[in-house]
Amino acid sequence: MLLLQEFNIEIRDKKGAENLVAGHLSRIEREDDPVPIKGKFPDEKLLHITTPTPWFAYICNFVAASQFPPEASRLYKERLQNDAKYYIWDDPYLWRLCNDQVIRRCIPDTKINSVLQFCHATPGGNHYGSTRMAKKVLDCGFYWPTIFRDAYQFVSTYDKCQKAGLAISRRNEMPQQPIPFFEAFDVWGIDFMGPFPVSNGYSYILLTVEAIATKINDAKVVVDFLKSNIFCWFGVPKALISDQGSHFYNRAMYSLRHKYGVVHRIATAYHPQINGQVEVFNREIKKTLQKMINPSQKDWSQLLEDALCSHRTTYRTPLGMSPYRIVVIKQYNLAYDQAGKQRKFQLQELDKLRLEAYENSRIYKKKVKRFHDQQILRKEFQVSQKVLLFNSRKLHSRWDGPFVITNVFPYGAIELKDEHTNNTFQVNGHQIKPFHE
Structure with missing residues (x-):
């Protein structure tokens, strides 16, 4: 009867004399029967209906009939007897008196997921975290021993909540990897600043630790700057570091690097720390110019050399x-x-x-x-692991994906694959988190 308590059924006994249809059908004689009668029955285990036993089955049996489970140890019987005093059997449900002196209905394992789904994803659930959701389950008058653990597991694996989770912070960064030491002028970082208010026709600043004002930010400006201000003054470097901007990653830059034998290191998207020296230089130049320019902000191009002199x-x-x-x-x-x-x-x-x-x-x-x-919080990623990628757009899910890791590089870079398009791309481990299925 315990197995039938979750169903709303009613069994009625009807006399054979009143059930004429069933009685007539059972008495009809059939002359030819194409299906032979089997004398042997299949193994009864094949026809046995397996249903999960509720977590409170032993408690219910003890409360209702003072019966212990077979082969139970003495210690288990003592614990069961001690726990049973908090439970009340009111056919067909088992109730528990909780610590806050509220009586709540015990929920079988088969109903736990539906209760969590209702308290989390329905309009009244509001997609709160695991603690609030567990308390909401208790407020609804339901109980089972692992409410908080199951609520945490449910929220952790809920797709929409994973993608709308907390934004990344400094604690999510990967271990720092300082740039190796080189001879002077062997490695240059390069970046654009701007656009700024137009000053004598200039709107951008191209920086490498040196800096010049430029009217536009395109590949030709970058190539001319490298030739005239870097290669001719300080010699051909061994490597350049830049972001993935089209003014740095293009055919003209490829031809220049191929001609002079310069290695080009590309920073992963949304991770400027890879080109950290130039980013620090950007910040210092901006602060210096802010203190030097007029309120109209039209003279910054004339004061750029003074700001550079101060930096040097x-x-x-x-x-x-x-x-x-x-x-x-x-x-x-x-x-x-x-x-x-x-x-x-x-x-x-x-x-x-x-x-x-x-x-x-x-x-x-x-x-x-x-x-x-x-x-920082230590994070380890494995090939074939599914992860979510941080996306800072407003009113959208903060995390996109899931993506599959195809390669883990030694300095924090992770190669991801989009299973829908089969495209691969690299990001920094700072921007991803594990996806729980």
């Missing part, structure tokens, strides 16, 4: 000196300084100064990495 001659903690000194091997000559005989000795200090700068930079980056990695 300012002491940098990672280097232990100013960028100007590591390049020209002497202090900057201000208006009151005079060039002296010490210039000959400063030239001899070139290697010493640069080695000192490299060592200072290595120590500083090591400290920053150690501090950064202590603040």
Whole structure:
């Protein structure tokens, strides 16, 4: 009878004399029967209907009939007897007196998912988190022992809630990977700033640690800048670092790199930390210009050189000196300084100064990495794992996907595959989270 309590059925006994139709059909004689009668019956286990036993079956049997489960240990019987005092059997339901002195109906395992679905996804559920949803189940008058655990599992695997979860933060970042140390001018980061209010026809700033004002931001401007301001002044670098902008990633840039043998490293989308040195330079130049320009903001192109001079001659903690000194091997000559005989000795200090700068930079980056990695949540991803990708658009799901991981690179980059289009692309591990099915 316990198995039938979840169904709303009524059994009525009808006398054979009153059930004339059934009695007539049972007495009709059939002369030919094409189906032979089998003398043997199949194994009774094949016809056995298997139904899950409710979690409260043993409690119900004890409360209703004082029966213990067969082969139960003495310790289990004591625990069952102790727990049973909180339960009330009121045919056909079992009720429990909870800690808040409210009597709630016990729900069998087969109904748990439907109750959670109702309390979470219906208009009254409002897609709240697991704790609120569990309390809502209790407020509805239902009970089972694992409410909070099941609510957490339900919310964690609910598709829409996963895609509308919390935005990424610094704690979700991958372990920091400082750029390796190179000789001066071997690696250059490059980026565009703008558009700004038009100043003498200029709207953009192209930066590499050097900077120039430009009227537009296209591939021709970038190629001309690299040739005239980098390659001809500081020599051909070994590598360039930039974002995925069309002004950096194009056929003209490919021809230039192929001609001079320069490696181009592309930063993953929405992760400017890969080109961190240029991003820091962007921020400093913006702050400096904000303090120097007029309220009309029309003179920033004229003041750009002054802002660059301030940047070059300012002491940098990672280097232990100013960028100007590591390049020209002497202090900057201000208006009151005079060039002296010490210039000959400063030239001899070139290697010493640069080695000192490299060592200072290595120590500083090591400290920053150690501090950064202590603040983040460790994440590990595996090939073939399904993940969601962060999307910052408003009024849309914050997370897109799921996508399948096809490759895990050693420095935080993850290659994803869209199962619908079979397209693959790379992102930083900071922007993804596991997808729970």
